[in-house]
Amino acid sequence: MSETDKRAPGHPLQAFDDPALLQGFHRRELIEGELLGSPGGSRNSVFIVQNGRIRVFLAFEDKEYTLTFLEAGDIYSTHSGAYLQAVKPTEVLLGETSLMLSKLSSMPGAVPIIIRVLGQTLGNSMRIIEDLAFRDVEGRLARFFDGMLARKGRLHNDSHRLELDLNTEDIARLLGTTRQTVSSLINRMAREGILSRSKPGVFDIHRPDLLKLRSQQAGKASSE
Structure with a gap:
């Protein structure tokens, strides 16, 4: 049984069980250490983590600052200005940002759940930044x-x-x-x-x- 098959009721991934919402997304497997996105990259996509873990971090000269780890159920963008690196074998669903926006306009019921997932990720990032500063x-x-x-x-x-x-x-x-x-x-x-x-x-x-x-x-x- 896969990790996505075992998710409990209320798991964020359930927001994306509707095939209509995911039509046009494609599955991508990342090996450990592979980059999905980086600052200045041309890709402007939205991805949903199916399993595994992705590290979101900033890099300045010889220092790296980890903002958060994305795990199953998290949704994020490759166009965030941060590095996105798989820290273990990871599987994502990847789609263009414009595609996701067009689908959400016709499926307003999915918007609150997606906002909640993004809010949790942003809140975690802000907590880490606050800790580093204070x-x-x-x-x-x-x-x-x-x-x-x-x-x-x-x-x-x-x-x-x-x-x-x-x-x-x-x-x-x-x-x-x-x-x-x-x-x-x-x-x-x-x-x-x-x-x-x-x-x-x-x-x-x-x-x-x-x-x-x-x-x-x-x-x-x-x-x-």
């Missing part, structure tokens, strides 16, 4: 865990289980720092009893109150 790395990491806990956390024994399909390098890219720094800060939080890592990508948050306090305190300190 928080130190420890504050960014604490806020990242706190936010992901609210979105994906579940009760597990006497703690909260958080399963992330992100490795340490992915988290470091989102926070604008190095993998070594993220590993060091996670180990420090583990020693302080805030969290523990049961296996790669799986964390048990034992003190969500301290996690939230850490993000707030670090944010204040870095903005003074």
Whole structure:
């Protein structure tokens, strides 16, 4: 069973189940590391991620700033002024922007759902930009865990289980720092009893109150 077959009711991809909306779109498979779009590119298309993950990032000289990761159900444009790179084998549905606009004019019921998906992506990008501007790395990491806990956390024994399909390098890219720094800060939080890592990508948050306090305190300190 494919990833798209397993989606739950209310999954954003359900907005695109109508064949009429997707007529004229074509399926494209990306290998790890392949670019789907870049600044100054001539392609002006809309794409819908079916499975996999795409990193949206800016690059200036020798530095890269990750804005967000796009996953199944996300919709985005190749004409955004950012680099779009598959970080794992990825499948997208690709169509010209003009084609999508013409279809939406005749299918107004799909517009609110698409706006919601785009709003979530924009909100995530703005949060990352705010963190880079006003928080130190420890504050960014604490806020990242706190936010992901609210979105994906579940009760597990006497703690909260958080399963992330992100490795340490992915988290470091989102926070604008190095993998070594993220590993060091996670180990420090583990020693302080805030969290523990049961296996790669799986964390048990034992003190969500301290996690939230850490993000707030670090944010204040870095903005003074």
